[in-house]
Amino acid sequence: MNHDTYPDAYIRDILLKHAVFAVVGASAKTTRPSYYVMKYLAAKGYDVIPVSPGLGGRTVADRVVVPSLAEIGRPVDVVDIFRNSDAAFAVTEEAIRIGAKVIWMQIGVRNDAAARLAEEAGLKVVMNRCPKIEYGRLSGEIGWTGVNSRTLSSRRPLLGPKGGQQRTLRDET
Amino acid sequence: MSEERTPGFNTLAIHAGARPDASTGARVTPIYQTTSYVFDDADHAAALFNLETFGNIYSRIMNPTQAVLEERMAALEGGTAALAVASGHAAQAIVFHTLMEPGGEFVAARQLYGGSINQFGEASRSSDWHVQWADTTDAESFRAAVSPKTRAIFVESIANPGGIVTDIAAISAVAKEAGVPLIVDNTLATPYLMQPKEYGADIIVHSLTKFLGGHGNSVGGVIVDCGTFDWMASGRYPTLSEPCASYHGMTLGETFGNFAFAIACRVLGLRDLGPAIAPMNAFLILNGIETLPLRMQRHCDNARQVAEWLSDHDKVAWVNYAGLPGNSFHGTAMLYCPKGAGAVFTFGLKDGYEAGIALVGKVELFSHLANIGDTRSLIIHPASTTHRQLGDEARERAGAGADVVRLSVGLEDVDDIIADLDQALEAI
Numbered sequence: 001m002n003h004d005t006y007p008d009a010y011i012r013d014i015l016l017k018h019a020v021f022a023v024v025g026a027s028a029k030t031t032r033p034s035y036y037v038m039k040y041l042a043a044k045g046y047d048v049i050p051v052s053p054g055l056g057g058r059t060v061a062d063r064v065v066v067p068s069l070a071e072i073g074r075p076v077d078v079v080d081i082f083r084n085s086d087a088a089f090a091v092t093e094e095a096i097r098i099g100a101k102v103i104w105m106q107i108g109v110r111n112d113a114a115a116r117l118a119e120e121a122g123l124k125v126v127m128n129r130c131p132k133i134e135y136g137r138l139s140g141e142i143g144w145t146g147v148n149s150r151t152l153s154s155r156r157p158l159l160g161p162k163g164g165q166q167r168t169l170r171d172e173t
Numbered sequence: 174m175s176e177e178r179t180p181g182f183n184t185l186a187i188h189a190g191a192r193p194d195a196s197t198g199a200r201v202t203p204i205y206q207t208t209s210y211v212f213d214d215a216d217h218a219a220a221l222f223n224l225e226t227f228g229n230i231y232s233r234i235m236n237p238t239q240a241v242l243e244e245r246m247a248a249l250e251g252g253t254a255a256l257a258v259a260s261g262h263a264a265q266a267i268v269f270h271t272l273m274e275p276g277g278e279f280v281a282a283r284q285l286y287g288g289s290i291n292q293f294g295e296a297s298r299s300s301d302w303h304v305q306w307a308d309t310t311d312a313e314s315f316r317a318a319v320s321p322k323t324r325a326i327f328v329e330s331i332a333n334p335g336g337i338v339t340d341i342a343a344i345s346a347v348a349k350e351a352g353v354p355l356i357v358d359n360t361l362a363t364p365y366l367m368q369p370k371e372y373g374a375d376i377i378v379h380s381l382t383k384f385l386g387g388h389g390n391s392v393g394g395v396i397v398d399c400g401t402f403d404w405m406a407s408g409r410y411p412t413l414s415e416p417c418a419s420y421h422g423m424t425l426g427e428t429f430g431n432f433a434f435a436i437a438c439r440v441l442g443l444r445d446l447g448p449a450i451a452p453m454n455a456f457l458i459l460n461g462i463e464t465l466p467l468r469m470q471r472h473c474d475n476a477r478q479v480a481e482w483l484s485d486h487d488k489v490a491w492v493n494y495a496g497l498p499g500n501s502f503h504g505t506a507m508l509y510c511p512k513g514a515g516a517v518f519t520f521g522l523k524d525g526y527e528a529g530i531a532l533v534g535k536v537e538l539f540s541h542l543a544n545i546g547d548t549r550s551l552i553i554h555p556a557s558t559t560h561r562q563l564g565d566e567a568r569e570r571a572g573a574g575a576d577v578v579r580l581s582v583g584l585e586d587v588d589d590i591i592a593d594l595d596q597a598l599e600a601i
């Protein structure tokens with residue numbers, strides 16, 4: 001897998017087929033990017049689990065923080081890493097141990113050795129991307145803020161189940 | 174469309190940002206003539222106000238017709254995001270409102286649209302920011318004007334009305350050395366002729382009023398964030414790099430990464446200053462942009478023929494069109510905008526100021542008015558109109574001396590355009 005650019009279909013497939021996101025390095029501060037990502041993914045219907053050793057048991061973004069991936073105790077699909085690039089390796093090893101299906105490293109986070117390890121274990125890998133931005137881009141929602149989604153389509157987008165101001169990753173077929 | 178293909182410019186001009194309407198299936202972007210938008214529920218409302226989710230709140234800050242225009246412009250300029258506003262000048266005002274602090278300076282080319290010279294010289298004085306002028310034909314003059322207080326450099330890609338094509342790459346090198354963003358006003362070129370981002374622009378502004386809208390029916394402006402400048406690298410741009418009190422301490426530069434500048438312009442600049450574009454204007458400009466590539470090429474082809482014809486006329490002292498071989502900016506034009514040097518240029522009448530005033534009174538097809546970039550051919554005598562408020566020296570420097578006549582060549586048959594100039598020159 002080339003990790004410099006990803007086909008839209010690859011990202012869309014990951015976001016459509018997985019429901020449980022563990023957010024490693026979740027901050028208690030409501031001004032940090034991890035908070036915005038958790039709130040947005042939860043609003044889109046994903047099951048979001050904040051993970052942070054120092055915050056275990058506290059509530060962040062309306063969810064109880066689990067100290068480590070191993071302590072989550074239920075299947076995790078995507079491990080979303082809000083740590084520095086070096087720390088991403090150990091997180092990846094733990095994610096493989098708990099049977100996660102996707103390693104997702106946030107913007108600014110890239111560890112090619114971790115990516116190789118994960119891919120050899122059969123996981124998919126996304127690096128240096130944000131799932132909130134990717135969901136917003138592929139659904140078209142991000143264009144409401146004037147952001148270039150770099151997508152074109154003449155198919156009608158489908159509204160989300162919750163109302164007029166929500167889009168999904170699916171088009172009218 | 175398969176993912177690996179990058180769509181071409183013509184395709185983007187028609188499609189970027191515009192999907193069929195999600196509720197009605199309307200294929201053309203509707204005019205969302207509404208001030209406000211119902212929230213899905215209270216949580217959704219809170220999430221919108223906290224910038225946690227994407228969506229519409231109130232049309233001073235965003236509107237779905239405007240949003241399509243923004244995404245279209247970001248795509249055409251190769252930027253990460255854009256903000257459309259009520260006019261080109263509103264775009265510039267918001268850019269500087271976002272970048273500057275009291276006591277700060279920016280360096281701007283002397284060869285600018287007269288209104289921009291006014292805006293930078295007069296209007297910014299009350300905000301206590303200060304412009305330092307430089308010569309757009311000489312990158313060294315920008316280097317000399319930079320000081321520790323400099324926060325940005327501003328140039329026009331093709332200067333109005335001087336017919337100068339700016340060596341953007343050379344001035345970008347100065348901006349990079351100084352650690353400040355380069356802002357390029359790309360109004361006269363449009364992204365069809367030139368994409369300033371390729372040469373190192375960090376922020377692009379346009380008056381959409383001109384060739385982009387293209388039909389002389391709507392005033393509008395846009396700011397394009399190229400996503401290239403690191404706002405967090407220095408403490409010089411606190412609006413982006415410091416926690417923002419009105420968004421609960423969020424740091425915009427961190428949260429929004431490579432489109433943070435466009436977001437800051439919207440959620441602070443447009444929110445607080447208020448020059449929103451009308452949905453109707455956004456719609457008309459979008460409609461214009463769909464044919465930009467076709468129109469712009471014809472504008473340039475006509476302009477070149479008119480410039481050639483004028484060069485041979487005995488009442489004409491000189492023609493300043495970078496599209497003509499022999500013009501001092503022809504080399505730069507061939508490098509930066511080989512498809513054409515735009516459709517706005519100036520020429521001088523041997524009989525000076527009075528002849529200029531007489532000529533605008535004799536034309537019949539040309540409209541005598543203060544605009545450029547219309548389907549119609551336009552004419553003006555800048556010294557007695559657009560550049561009237563400037564002193565003699567500033568007028569000369571801006572390329573609007575007493576004998577100068579400016580044309581914006583339209584899309585009529587070029588023979589008719591030339592015939593009109595012929596009869597008018599005959600009559601003076």
Ligand SMILES: Cc1ncc(COP(=O)(O)O)c(C=O)c1O
Nearest residue numbers: 260261262286333360380382393
């Ligand atoms: C090069 C250039 N920049 C900016 C502007 C200002 O745009 P607006 O009139 O839309 O405010 C103009 C208008 O003539 C212009 O020619």
